[in-house]
Amino acid sequence: MEGKAARVMDMAGMAQKGGTVYSYVQLATSDDQISSTKIAAGHCDLLIGADAVVSGSSATLS
Numbered sequence: 001m002e003g004k005a006a007r008v009m010d011m012a013g014m015a016q017k018g019g020t021v022y023s024y025v026q027l028a029t030s031d032d033q034i035s036s037t038k039i040a041a042g043h044c045d046l047l048i049g050a051d052a053v054v055s056g057s058s059a060t061l062s
Contacts, residue, residue, distance in 0.1 A: 005030055009037040020054050 009024040024039050041062045049055025
């Protein structure tokens with residue numbers, strides 16, 4: 001609605017067997033500001049976790 005650029009990537013892994021699922025969502029004012037679909041380590045501004053164990057793991061927090 002605001003004309004912003006967005007990229008979404010879901011990494012389902014082995015979700016059917018209880019594995020971790022990550023969704024990378026990026027928002028920017030223009031498409032040129034988003035260079036890849038995966039967010040690099042240390043560049044996350046907001047983490048929304050639905051599972052405390054997965055959200056607090058060292059792999060997720062990196």
